[in-house]
Amino acid sequence: MRWRPGLTVYWRAPGESQVGIEGAHILTGLSPGEQELLDLLAAGATEPLEVVAARRGWTGRQVAALVTRLPPWALIEDGVPVVASPPAAAWSRWEAAGVERPRDRAGVCLQVDGLDALGLRIACLLAEGGIGRLVLADEEPVRPGDVRPGGYRSSEVGGPRAPAALALLRRLFPHLPLASADAAGTPCGDEGAADLVVMIDHGVSDPLRYRRYLHTDLPHLAVVVRELDVCVGPLVRPGHGPCLRCIELTRTDADDRWPVLATQLRGSGSPVPLESASAALAAALAAHQALAFADARPVALSATSYLVDAIHPVPRFRTWPVHPACGCAPESLDSGAQRAGHRGG
Numbered sequence: 001m002r003w004r005p006g007l008t009v010y011w012r013a014p015g016e017s018q019v020g021i022e023g024a025h026i027l028t029g030l031s032p033g034e035q036e037l038l039d040l041l042a043a044g045a046t047e048p049l050e051v052v053a054a055r056r057g058w059t060g061r062q063v064a065a066l067v068t069r070l071p072p073w074a075l076i077e078d079g080v081p082v083v084a085s086p087p088a089a090a091w092s093r094w095e096a097a098g099v100e101r102p103r104d105r106a107g108v109c110l111q112v113d114g115l116d117a118l119g120l121r122i123a124c125l126l127a128e129g130g131i132g133r134l135v136l137a138d139e140e141p142v143r144p145g146d147v148r149p150g151g152y153r154s155s156e157v158g159g160p161r162a163p164a165a166l167a168l169l170r171r172l173f174p175h176l177p178l179a180s181a182d183a184a185g186t187p188c189g190d191e192g193a194a195d196l197v198v199m200i201d202h203g204v205s206d207p208l209r210y211r212r213y214l215h216t217d218l219p220h221l222a223v224v225v226r227e228l229d230v231c232v233g234p235l236v237r238p239g240h241g242p243c244l245r246c247i248e249l250t251r252t253d254a255d256d257r258w259p260v261l262a263t264q265l266r267g268s269g270s271p272v273p274l275e276s277a278s279a280a281l282a283a284a285l286a287a288h289q290a291l292a293f294a295d296a297r298p299v300a301l302s303a304t305s306y307l308v309d310a311i312h313p314v315p316r317f318r319t320w321p322v323h324p325a326c327g328c329a330p331e332s333l334d335s336g337a338q339r340a341g342h343r344g345g
């Protein structure tokens, strides 16, 4: 057995050590040698506990006696691969706290559709999170407002966003498989569709794109930059909860001129520059939820939008119903199929 990577041991008093802080386990009556061995293990030993202990003259019986006093989550089996990446090490610590280890992200493909400064920021966070493949889609040129430290360079303004974003990500994450997408948002190459698309829009979500994802059963997370905030969510799983058309219909219920305004927002063509800290917060929130989806963990943005702005440190949120006129819910699809069946009959 080996010490769980990232799990810390704290000295409390002679003969007394503490494993972890949250959910701490306190060991008392330890000998100086036992405290020393625990410190050594927690300092980053990757060899089996028995090997580390034997090197310090411990017998197998002494090791077994110490193991019985340790919390079971402090040790991992020898067959478990050593977790090297920061996200994997973080999840190892959560596992020690009783949270089930999530699905391996390395088998998941995510797509970022819309590569302005915010979209590129989200793409970098997803790549850093250790996903298996990343698809980047955008037909627009780099604008002056897209330039920021760590993002697009001023020399790239006017050139296409997708190749510039791909070049940056290849420099930062040389081992991550990357692909571009065609104008319809379909990944180029033979690897197939992404598991989730993060859609970045300004003003309102692009109905052509979200309807395409809805009709192909492709989950998508809406991120919309608006005048005063960034609206992150909902994360739409087609057939489960409200879709983005449900939201438009709900908005129209509240203001029957909303479709007229939405059309103008889509055609405005002038992206809103974002306040820097709230842009980072919005990017982190979108990446957090996309990675939760990748991990098959619960997602907070189903039927919910979080509104990130420069004033509130904690995002406000709004929940959305399935709109009865949309027809995207399974029961609507079922009744629609039955109606079609009646007509056919």
Ligand SMILES: [Zn+2]
Binding pocket: 242, 243, 244, 245, 246, 247, 322, 323, 326, 327, 328, 329
């Ligand atoms: Zn709907």
